[in-house]
């Protein structure tokens with residue numbers, strides 16, 4: 570068995586192996602879409618007798634963190650074929666990948682997990698949650714519907730890319746967890762193969778001056794009459810007025826009975842905008858996992874609500890170069906011999922990094938230990954972000 574990057578020419582086989590792990594086949598349409606954003610030189614694959622049986626890759630992106638935007642290795646395409654699972658192939662891929670990311674100089678890695686039990690052991694922690702949202706029509710109505718007839722335009726998603734890009738860029742810098750979308754990433758975000766529509770219309774863009782929504786209506790009918798569903802892929806509003814206009818439109822589509830969005834922000838305020846807040850249900854789920862690949866560089870890169878002034882005792886069995894004590898104070902993060910105020914492992918630190926998972930919550934869960942009175946409250950308040958982290962896309 571050999572582990573190495575898959576070449577450009579080998580990438581069809583790479584996709585086939587990774588999708589086989591998900592019990593799926595690659596379609597021609599998928600293949601074309603993947604090629605726009607693939608970075609074969611950042612992939613890693615296991616070859617068994619010349620055939621790819623496991624793989625993972627990285628997208629070179631940036632993620633917003635409190636007070637900054639940092640280079641981020643967006644880990645993707647993790648799969649081990651059913652014939653080769655549970656013999657350590659993933660563990661070896663993860664180890665080599667993190668070494669490579671460190672060499673590339675990216676201080677953090679991030680990913681979406683198919684199952685929550687996989688990545689904690691590799692030092693990733695849940696740094697963001699999303700809300701799966703369901704609004705019931707016709708009960709879900711805005712308490713203050715927009716009065717101005719600000720034009721709402723709706724049409725094929727591809728016709729509105731420049732507008733959406735501009736709105737997204739306005740919002741991205743303020744929201745931890747959002748990633749940049751360089752190159753073909755907007756095209757990738759609009760990927761809409763018929764095979765995945767499940768009966769819905771092609772992807773639509775709804776556009777207002779300071780916002781947009783990507784959505785599709787799936788018509789349906791049952792014994793009670795029209796039962797369509799408005800499925801939101803992404804809704805981004807730079808102002809409350811834009812948010813009201815978007816929701817006003819989406820909640821008022823004829824022949825529909827509900828509006829759903831599986832990747833809403835955990836603090837999506839729709840329920841506070843309705844005459845009946847109970848008309849919307851929000852279910853919180855873990856979303857973005859973050860791993861600090863270079864602990865001091867990552868901790869220096871982000872901003873803090875106040876000076877944490879703390880010595881952290883970090884354990885990191887999987888990336889031993891990170892283990893040790895660091896004084897985090899005054900914008901610096903340096904190795905130290907001083908007595909620590911908090912002890913935690915890499916996965917807890919990754920969870921706290923975007924400022925959404927609090928150090929106090931992690932301590933209550935037994936995952937952070939306070940060694941000096943006052944250190945926990947001070948560090949937790951400093952790490953906390955003003956804006957709840959949100960990653961609106963699965964990559």
Ligand SMILES: CC(C)(COP(=O)(O)OP(=O)(O)OC[C@H]1O[C@@H](n2cnc3c(N)ncnc32)[C@H](O)[C@@H]1OP(=O)(O)O)[C@@H](O)C(=O)NCCC(=O)NCCS
Pocket residue numbers: 590591647648649650653654655656657658659660661681682683684686687690
């Ligand atoms: C998840 C997956 C990549 C694991 O690969 P693998 O090569 O079998 O993993 P390893 O053999 O290196 O396992 C390392 C450890 O993680 C555990 N583990 C791996 N996958 C796990 C899972 N899905 N749930 C719980 N534990 C898991 C193993 O039991 C093992 O534990 P141990 O060290 O205590 O024995 C593989 O099962 C797979 O491809 N699954 C389907 C696709 C998928 O979910 N990919 C992840 C996308 S985010």
